[in-house]
Amino acid sequence: MRPILECINLKKNFGSNHAVAGINLKVESGRIVGLLGPNGSGKTTIIKLANSLLTPTSGEILIDGKKPGVETKKIVSYLPEKTYLNNWMSIQQIIEFFSDFYSDFNSEKAYDMLKRLNLDPKEKLKNLSKGNKEKVQLILVMSREAKLYLLDEPIGGVDPAARDYILETIISNYNENSTVIISTHLISDIEKILDDVIFIKDGQIVLTSTVDNIRDEKGKSVDALFREVFKC
Amino acid sequence: MPWDLKSDRPIYTQLIEQIELKILSGEYPPGARLPSVRDMAQEASVNPNTMQRALSKLEEKGLVVTHRTSGRTITEDTDMIKQVKYELAERQIAEFIEKMQFMGFEKREILTLIAKILEEMK
Amino acid sequence: MLGKLLKYEIKATSRVFLPLYFVLIVFSAINCLMSLNPDYFSTAQFITLTLYILILVGMFVASFIVMIQRFYKNLLSEEGYLMFTLPAESWKHIVSKLIITIMWIVLSCIMSLLSILIIASQGIDLPEFLADIRMIWDTAYSYFGTSLYHFIIQMVIGFIVMITSGILLIYVSIAIGHLSNNHKKLLSIGAFIGIYIVGQIIAATLFIGNYGYSFEFKIAQQSPYPFTLVWQAIGMSAAFAVIYFIITNIILNRRLNLD
Numbered sequence: 235m236r237p238i239l240e241c242i243n244l245k246k247n248f249g250s251n252h253a254v255a256g257i258n259l260k261v262e263s264g265r266i267v268g269l270l271g272p273n274g275s276g277k278t279t280i281i282k283l284a285n286s287l288l289t290p291t292s293g294e295i296l297i298d299g300k301k302p303g304v305e306t307k308k309i310v311s312y313l314p315e316k317t318y319l320n321n322w323m324s325i326q327q328i329i330e331f332f333s334d335f336y337s338d339f340n341s342e343k344a345y346d347m348l349k350r351l352n353l354d355p356k357e358k359l360k361n362l363s364k365g366n367k368e369k370v371q372l373i374l375v376m377s378r379e380a381k382l383y384l385l386d387e388p389i390g391g392v393d394p395a396a397r398d399y400i401l402e403t404i405i406s407n408y409n410e411n412s413t414v415i416i417s418t419h420l421i422s423d424i425e426k427i428l429d430d431v432i433f434i435k436d437g438q439i440v441l442t443s444t445v446d447n448i449r450d451e452k453g454k455s456v457d458a459l460f461r462e463v464f465k466c
Numbered sequence: 467m468p469w470d471l472k473s474d475r476p477i478y479t480q481l482i483e484q485i486e487l488k489i490l491s492g493e494y495p496p497g498a499r500l501p502s503v504r505d506m507a508q509e510a511s512v513n514p515n516t517m518q519r520a521l522s523k524l525e526e527k528g529l530v531v532t533h534r535t536s537g538r539t540i541t542e543d544t545d546m547i548k549q550v551k552y553e554l555a556e557r558q559i560a561e562f563i564e565k566m567q568f569m570g571f572e573k574r575e576i577l578t579l580i581a582k583i584l585e586e587m588k
Numbered sequence: 589m590l591g592k593l594l595k596y597e598i599k600a601t602s603r604v605f606l607p608l609y610f611v612l613i614v615f616s617a618i619n620c621l622m623s624l625n626p627d628y629f630s631t632a633q634f635i636t637l638t639l640y641i642l643i644l645v646g647m648f649v650a651s652f653i654v655m656i657q658r659f660y661k662n663l664l665s666e667e668g669y670l671m672f673t674l675p676a677e678s679w680k681h682i683v684s685k686l687i688i689t690i691m692w693i694v695l696s697c698i699m700s701l702l703s704i705l706i707i708a709s710q711g712i713d714l715p716e717f718l719a720d721i722r723m724i725w726d727t728a729y730s731y732f733g734t735s736l737y738h739f740i741i742q743m744v745i746g747f748i749v750m751i752t753s754g755i756l757l758i759y760v761s762i763a764i765g766h767l768s769n770n771h772k773k774l775l776s777i778g779a780f781i782g783i784y785i786v787g788q789i790i791a792a793t794l795f796i797g798n799y800g801y802s803f804e805f806k807i808a809q810q811s812p813y814p815f816t817l818v819w820q821a822i823g824m825s826a827a828f829a830v831i832y833f834i835i836t837n838i839i840l841n842r843r844l845n846l847d
Contacts (some may be wrong), residue, residue: 242704248845251542265515266513266515282846285672285673286672287668287672287673287844287846288844288845289841289842289843289844296563304675304676305675307673307674307675308675310525310673312669312673315667316665316666317666317670318667318668318669319667319671320600320667320670322600322603322660331596334592335589335592335674335675335676336674336675356552383764386578389686398511401511402508405504405507405511405512405513405514406504406508408504408513408514409506422473425473426471426473426477426511426512426513426516427511427512427513428513429515429516445475445476445477445516446476446477446478446516446519449473449475449476449477450475450476453474453475454474455473455474457473458474460472
């Protein structure tokens with residue numbers, strides 16, 4: 235089966251900074267993958283390349299066999315690290331916006347999740363706290379029935395209870411036709427839901443493995459291995 | 467009994483053990499229907515693929531049976547369950563004895579201690 | 589997709605313009621009513637007139653500010669993460685904003701005329717007013733002959749082309765500014781001034797420089813009103829507009845770097 239994400243000798247330079255320095259990668263459908271690395275290692279750059287928010291300096295990146303563009307944007311659901319919501323809409327309006335532009339958006343699911351998280355759809359986005367804005371963004375992303383979810387630091391700014399809810403949502407959203415790639419440095423929280431991990435450092439992949447293999451072969455958690463590999 | 471997953475061992479092996487314990491303790495009685503993989507994964511907060519792997523292994527062992535149309539059930543083979551119970555018990559005991567020996571106890575001392583504690587526990 | 593982008597662009601911008609138009613009309617009405625007062629230059633009248641003028645000017649200033657803000661804030665700041673992950677090509681983003689900006693500018697002009705009419709309505713006698721308009725038309729007709737219609741069409745098209753070119757010049761300046769990491773605003777202003785000057789130089793070279801013996805000018809001399817010359821100027825403005833569009837699109841496609 236065609237990998238949902240493939241990088242072939244992918245490179246991205248910003249001036250003299252080799253943010254992505256030759257990545258070769260294949261990610262299959264139906265996996266929950268952790269993209270793990272310290273700040274500045276290239277994780278966000280790779281994700282932006284997959285979204286066509288950046289263009290490669292050389293090499294290729296393919297989503298479901300296609301170059302990033304309008305067709306891939308239809309099947310990719312992206313949660314950036316930043317809050318990108320505009321400030322004049324209400325929660326309900328942004329849900330309508332997503333529903334309008336994305337044919338795979340499930341409004342019912344979105345409203346369900348809002349209720350679970352005690353958010354009022356009539357609330358204006360500009361009045362929400364940072365944590366609530368992040369929850370809304372997550373709801374918008376997870377309410378799409380996409381083939382590839384790219385989550386950049388999804389649990390960073392939220393309280394532990396919300397964190398659990400987010401992990402629960404990721405699990406319950408799981409199906410064999412979609413893949414979730416989570417980029418984070420909060421590994422211990424997220425380890426148990428990951429199938430595979432990719433360690434990335436200075437724009438290059440230093441390790442790919444399944445979580446089970448790491449625990450089996452090295453007898454330690456991914457978090458512990460990470461600390462070893464990336465010791466300062 | 468809530469799921470207790472440690473971080474330094476593969477999750478699927480821990481899931482296998484804990485499901486076995488649930489079977490042996492009667493939390494999952496023989497013949498009982500198991501929830502779907504997705505529901506079990508959510509309950510345990512683990513990846514559905516991992517839960518699937520654990521269940522497949524249990525199926526190989528014969529503790530879990532998949533029915534074509536009605537999902538998974540615990541086996542009704544109580545003899546096999548008993549066998550697994552004894553195997554598990556033997557493993558626990560062996561581990562325990564090893565540890566005691568590591569601490570310096572002789573085999574006879576171990577037996578005496580066990581009797582004493584069992585008495586106190588009544 | 590383009591239709592949806594247009595819809596949202598209207599939703600986002602009408603929050604600014606509709607209230608402004610409403611206030612404009614209200615102040616026009618107030619001014620009109622004020623002028624009924626024989627006490628012609630009372631301070632109250634002065635104040636309401638000043639306010640009206642401020643609102644009128646404010647309306648056009650708002651068009652300018654909103655135009656820049658929609659392009660910069662919605663596409664090139666954090667909201668860009670929302671917009672550029674939508675399944676739409678970048679040119680659709682540019683075009684949707686362009687069309688809606690033109691729409692508001694045209695509407696603002698119409699609203700200004702309307703407000704002036706409202707203010708003047710007390711002092712106007714309708715038949716006399718219509719007769720005046722007739723007279724203006726007849727005078728124009730006697731000058732242009734049947735090419736009056738040509739003139740009007742040329743003015744309308746010329747107006748739209750000039751506005752489009754101006755808006756796209758602003759867009760391309762903002763886009764060029766985006767290429768810099770640290771000096772975005774400075775580079776934008778620099779690009780705007782630079783491109784404007786280059787545009788003027790090219791225009792001067794093609795038209796005025798050929799004053800004495802140019803082929804175009806001779807053709808233009810065939811009628812009392814230089815239709816061809818004006819069409820050529822409009823054509824050149826349109827060509828610039830296309831170039832600005834293409835450059836903006838290339839930058840958004842290949843050099844996007846949201847922070």
